[in-house]
Amino acid sequence: MLNAIGWFLIYFGAFFLFLGALGIMRFPDVFNRLQAGTKCTTLGALSTSIGVGLLHPAWLPKTFIIALFILLTNPISSHALGRASYRSGVKLWEKSVVDKCKEFKECVEEENE
Amino acid sequence: MSSLILVVSAILVIFMIVGAVVTIHARDLLVAIIASAIVDLVLAVLFYILQAPDVAITQASIMGGLTTAIFLVVIKKTERYEQ
Amino acid sequence: MIKKAFALLLVIIIGIFLSATFARIPFGEPKTVVGKYYLDHGVKDLGGVNIVTSIVVLYRGFDTLGEVTVLFLAATGLGMVLAGLREKDEKKRKKTPPSLIMRTETKLLFPMTILFGAYIFIHGHLTPGGGFPGGVVIASAFLLMFLSHKKWEAKEKYTKVTEALAGMTYVVIGLIGLYVAGSFLENFLPKGVPGNLFSAGIIPLIYTAIGFKVGSELTGLLQNLRETTE
Amino acid sequence: MSWVIAIAIIVLGVVLTLIRAMLGPTAADRMVAVDSMTTITTALLVLLALYFKRYIYLDIALVYAVLAFVATLAVARYMEGGL
Numbered sequence: 001m002l003n004a005i006g007w008f009l010i011y012f013g014a015f016f017l018f019l020g021a022l023g024i025m026r027f028p029d030v031f032n033r034l035q036a037g038t039k040c041t042t043l044g045a046l047s048t049s050i051g052v053g054l055l056h057p058a059w060l061p062k063t064f065i066i067a068l069f070i071l072l073t074n075p076i077s078s079h080a081l082g083r084a085s086y087r088s089g090v091k092l093w094e095k096s097v098v099d100k101c102k103e104f105k106e107c108v109e110e111e112n113e
Numbered sequence: 114m115s116s117l118i119l120v121v122s123a124i125l126v127i128f129m130i131v132g133a134v135v136t137i138h139a140r141d142l143l144v145a146i147i148a149s150a151i152v153d154l155v156l157a158v159l160f161y162i163l164q165a166p167d168v169a170i171t172q173a174s175i176m177g178g179l180t181t182a183i184f185l186v187v188i189k190k191t192e193r194y195e196q
Numbered sequence: 197m198i199k200k201a202f203a204l205l206l207v208i209i210i211g212i213f214l215s216a217t218f219a220r221i222p223f224g225e226p227k228t229v230v231g232k233y234y235l236d237h238g239v240k241d242l243g244g245v246n247i248v249t250s251i252v253v254l255y256r257g258f259d260t261l262g263e264v265t266v267l268f269l270a271a272t273g274l275g276m277v278l279a280g281l282r283e284k285d286e287k288k289r290k291k292t293p294p295s296l297i298m299r300t301e302t303k304l305l306f307p308m309t310i311l312f313g314a315y316i317f318i319h320g321h322l323t324p325g326g327g328f329p330g331g332v333v334i335a336s337a338f339l340l341m342f343l344s345h346k347k348w349e350a351k352e353k354y355t356k357v358t359e360a361l362a363g364m365t366y367v368v369i370g371l372i373g374l375y376v377a378g379s380f381l382e383n384f385l386p387k388g389v390p391g392n393l394f395s396a397g398i399i400p401l402i403y404t405a406i407g408f409k410v411g412s413e414l415t416g417l418l419q420n421l422r423e424t425t426e
Numbered sequence: 427m428s429w430v431i432a433i434a435i436i437v438l439g440v441v442l443t444l445i446r447a448m449l450g451p452t453a454a455d456r457m458v459a460v461d462s463m464t465t466i467t468t469a470l471l472v473l474l475a476l477y478f479k480r481y482i483y484l485d486i487a488l489v490y491a492v493l494a495f496v497a498t499l500a501v502a503r504y505m506e507g508g509l
Contacts (some may be wrong), residue, residue, distance in 0.1 A: 045469040084503070167326070315488075
């Protein structure tokens with residue numbers, strides 16, 4: 001039973017990793033790519049590592065720690081990249097509908113520490 | 114060493130060579146830094162596949178953050194675009 | 197054009213010779229007598245499961261001391277070069293401050309990363325890794341804080357003192373080996389059961405010293421680089 | 427056989443991100459691709475540890491998960507002018 005769940009999680013994760021990579025390849029601009037490249041790959045890497053842990057229950061603590069670190073480090077890197085590319089003047093895709101960052105003051109002006 | 118591992122390592126070697134060529138020919142030095150980071154990260158995976166975990170862990174840890182940051186400081190001090 | 201074709205030809209010839217040479221070396225078998233000796237006797241003699249760290253710390257301990265010294269010299273030289281640059285760049289640039297998310301999250305990740313570095317160098321005789329990667333992970337944790345906090349700094353006196361104490365610990369362990377067991381950096385502690393945490397004699401002690409030394413050296417180097425970009 | 431399929435799918439993902447990292451028009455595109463590549467590679471390393479049946483190989487995946495984002499953060503801080 002545990003075996004079957006583990007294999008299912010591994011295939012699920014591999015599929016989502018592939019989808020994330022496809023999004024990186026096909027999407028038109030930086031922000032769309034960031035979307036695909038962070039959400040899909042986070043879910044995929046999480047479920048793959050947990051699945052490996054379920055196949056080998058003795059490995060579960062370490063794979064859990066790997067999943068935890070992926071969960072902690074991926075959002076911050078994508079946040080930093082998105083903010084940096086917006087501030088460094090990367091243009092949005094011409095068919096983009098909404099630019100929320102332009103409406104808020106603190107996004108454009110300097111933040112206070 | 115099974116044929117699966119052989120195919121995977123062949124693909125990775127091809128991408129390492131392409132990354133090295135991009136590193137040499139890029140005019141924007143930030144692109145060159147990113148391409149050399151790709152070469153280093155793929156090299157760590159290759160060491161792992163060839164079953165040298167000590168070398169792989171050293172490569173991944175040094176190339177992960179430190180060298181990229183030091184190169185960035187260097188191009189911050191000098192200039193970003195090559196003449 | 198003819199120059200490029202000649203270079204390409206040269207690369208192809210070198211590649212053919214190299215591949216022909218490497219094809220005759222069997223994969224994963226010890227070729228030399230020394231390597232065979234290490235693989236056969238290493239675990240029994242020294243008690244460390246990871247044979248690479250046993251070689252680096254015990255069989256070739258003196259070389260490792262030299263490597264640490266080379267790293268120290270490189271960091272000191274860079275510090276001296278950058279000390280000349282520091283007065284020129286007095287003009288204040290306007291920097292973009294780091295965002296709130298970055299500051300909060302790196303504050304959370306900083307102790308965890310340092311703990312992970314300590315794990316790597318303490319388990320050097322059991323798992324891959326050792327003093328150098330552990331020290332680099334610790335320095336990366338400090339780099340994280342440098343990147344995401346404007347005023348946060350590692351004081352130079354603390355890094356220097358840590359580095360000096362760690363280097364002295366390494367040499368003192370070697371001298372104790374000279375006194376007790378008869379030669380410099382000889383193992384003088386009990387070997388223990390291979391595979392336990394408290395085994396392999398002086399390997400964990402030396403790796404702890406190397407980890408502290410490399411970590412504080414690289415942190416001082418990053419701090420120097422940071423002060424010059426102000 | 428089930429190994430081959432899982433590893434092949436993930437390696438295909440790595441190849442796609444690497445192609446984007448080589449092609450990408452701006453430096454930000456390349457960095458996004460490298461960031462995703464490190465995450466996908468972490469999963470690949472965990473899976474290969476199971477393939478080789480070596481518990482200690484998980485440490486390298488852990489190093490990748492912890493340290494690979496430091497390079498991304500450094501490049502991001504450089505691009506927004508805060509380094």
